[in-house]
Amino acid sequence: MKPMKPILIILSLLILSSPLSAERLGILYKHKTSIGYVWETILENSVAKYIGGVVSAACRGSCENRTRVIVPHGFGILDSGDGEKYIGEWKSGKKNGHGTHILCDGCPTLKGYFYDDDPWNARIYTSNGRLDGMVVKGKIHYCAKRPEFCK
Numbered sequence: 001m002k003p004m005k006p007i008l009i010i011l012s013l014l015i016l017s018s019p020l021s022a023e024r025l026g027i028l029y030k031h032k033t034s035i036g037y038v039w040e041t042i043l044e045n046s047v048a049k050y051i052g053g054v055v056s057a058a059c060r061g062s063c064e065n066r067t068r069v070i071v072p073h074g075f076g077i078l079d080s081g082d083g084e085k086y087i088g089e090w091k092s093g094k095k096n097g098h099g100t101h102i103l104c105d106g107c108p109t110l111k112g113y114f115y116d117d118d119p120w121n122a123r124i125y126t127s128n129g130r131l132d133g134m135v136v137k138g139k140i141h142y143c144a145k146r147p148e149f150c151k
Contacts, residue, residue: 026054028072039071039093048084052076057092069093083107088114108132 028039029046039057040046042130053074071093072078078086083106088098088099094113102109111133112122124140134149143150 024054027051046076048080050076050078
C-alpha cells in the first residue's frame, strides 16, 4: 500500500487555492479621507499597511459605477508604522475574532477577542507584560479598581 501523505498534501493545496474561496492574500494601505478611513492598494500618503487575507466588499458611495472595495478579511497584520500593530482575524475590513492589538511602543497591549473593530473579551497587559485589566463584553475593568476580574 502506498503512503497517502503526498496525495493529502496535493488535495490540501488544491482546496486552499480553489477559485471558489472568496478570500485571497493582498496588501492594502489605510488612508484618512474627509469621510473617514478607506482601504486602497495605493501606498502614497497612507497611514497604515495591512498584509493578509482580503475580500471584495460592498460598493463605495452609490455603487452606480459598480466599484467594489477590497478590505481585510481572514487573518492579517496591520502596521501603522508608529508602533501600533494588530495581528489577528478580520471580517469585512474590521477587527473581528482573536487577535493582539499593540497600541504603541511602550503602551498597553490587548490580547483576546475583538468584535466590530473593538475589543470584546480581552486582557490588557502593560508594556512589561503585567496583567493590567480585562475587557468583558466591551467594558474595560482595570485590576486596581476591580481585582476580581484579574484573578
